[in-house]
Amino acid sequence: MIFFRAATHSRNLALAAVTSVLLAGCNDSAKQAQAPAAPPPSVTVAKVTSESVRQSAQFVGQIAAVDQVDLVARVSGFLEKKAVPDGSQVKKDALLFTIEKAQYEAELSKAKADLASAKANAGLQSANERRDRDLLDKGHISQANYDATLAQKQQAEASVQAAESSLQQAELNLSYTDISAPFPGQIGKTTYSVGEVVGPSTDPLAKLIRLSPVYVNFSVSESQYLNAVKTHGINPADISPDESPDISLILPNGTPYDEKGKIVYIDNQVDATTGTISFRGQFDNKDIRLLAGTYVTVVLEAPESETALLVPQAAIQRDQQGAFALAISADKKVEQKYVELGQQIETNFVVTKGLKEGDEVIVEGLQKVRPGVEVDPVLASKPAEQS
Structure with a gap:
């Protein structure tokens, strides 16, 4: 009799435990059904705008002297005199060296x-x-x-x-015992001291370089050349200082050079080894800031401004297929749009294909979204950096 009561008590406890678990599960389901849906993520967007810009292209160039000469002794003898210190700027016909007479x-x-x-x-x-x-x-x-x-x-x-x-x-x-400057310029370091024997078979006494004007040599690929002919109006047959489009320079420290130059030469053939065409510009270099051998960025600008679509640089991403932007559709969903880009203008890119004026592209919050997701777009009040 005692055994029967104990078994009944155990069954009652088990039923009570199962009932508690089921009730708890029902309560959790009810709470989840009553919870509100998460709001769409907020992102900052900017509009694609149409503006008047002057197209340009950039190339790596190197400054070269218009004239430079190795000063060689044409007769043999003792070097009797150095008329000017090393590094001096000299005028044409200035006496530089004298050999014993x-x-x-x-x-x-x-x-x-x-x-x-x-x-x-x-x-x-x-x-x-x-x-x-x-x-x-x-x-x-x-x-x-x-x-x-x-x-x-x-x-x-x-x-x-x-x-x-x-x-x-x-x-x-x-x-020939008097060696003079054939043109105005700056003399470099002298190779020999006074009293040493010099002559036609010895090394040059020094190098003389004309400081102003200077050349800038740069190479352009075949496709860039064709674009330059179309966009910048460059025709090799018409190149002259009066007809050439302006070119400008960006110095190695990133500052623009405040003097404009002209294209004075375009090669008549493509270099088969590099697939490029040689260009040469010329600058007056009145302030003598451009030194031979310096690498610079050559900027070639179109003669006239034209209307172009601009997209913020912060909106552009890249994958294996190329550049793309995340745009907002009419129903506020994210769309991935691949684009073709032109030149960079300050914090914007010129976009030539893939977007149209008025399109909204995400510039902040890119890490929170993916294509097809609904978002809450907020128009940027100023250009934003990519997040």
Whole structure:
């Protein structure tokens, strides 16, 4: 009898436990059914705008001197004088170096004496020729004797010409002892010290570079070249300083150079190894800031402004298929739109395909959404950085 009561009590406890679990599950389901749905995520959007812009393209260029020359000694001798310090800016025809002159002054004096002697001998032989010609006419000498006298006269005249050439060479050699600047510019570091022997077979004495104007050399791919012909109105046949479109530079420290330049040369063929065409611009370089060898960014601008669509840089993302933006549809859902981009203008990109004016693109909150998700768009009050 006691056993029966204990078993009944155990069954009652088990039923009570199961009932409690089921009731708890029903309560949780009811609470979940009554909970409100989460609101759509808030994102910041900006509109694609249409603005007037001047298209441009950028290329890597290098500054080059219009004129540069290695100053080489054309005669041998001791370096007697350095007329200007290394690094000096000099004018055209300014004296730079002097080679010892004594040897060449002596050679010049000898050449003058040799010429005087040759002229004296030529005068004597000319007189002999006139005398023998008269004797020949009178029958007092043979033709052979006259011919010998005539040959001596002609030989003496040739000696005069040789002496004159030697004199000219001696004068040239003496002039070569003074080395002057062939154009205005800046002289570099001198290779030799005063007292060392220099000559045509030794290294250059120094390098002289013209500082103003300067060239900027850059290369353009075939496709960029065709775009330049179309967009910038560049025609190699018409290139001249008066007709060329303006080009500008961005210096290595990122600052724009405040002087405009012109395209002065376009190569007449494509480099087969690189697939590029060589361009050359020229700048006056009045402030002497552009030094030969400096790498710069060359900016080629279109001659006129045109209307283009602009999308904020913060809205652009990229994957394996290319650049895209997350746009907002009419029902406030996210759409992934692949785009084709043009040049970057400050914090915007020119978009040539994939978006239209007035489209809203997400610029903040990109990490919270994916295509097809409904969002709460908030129009940006100012350009936003990509989050």
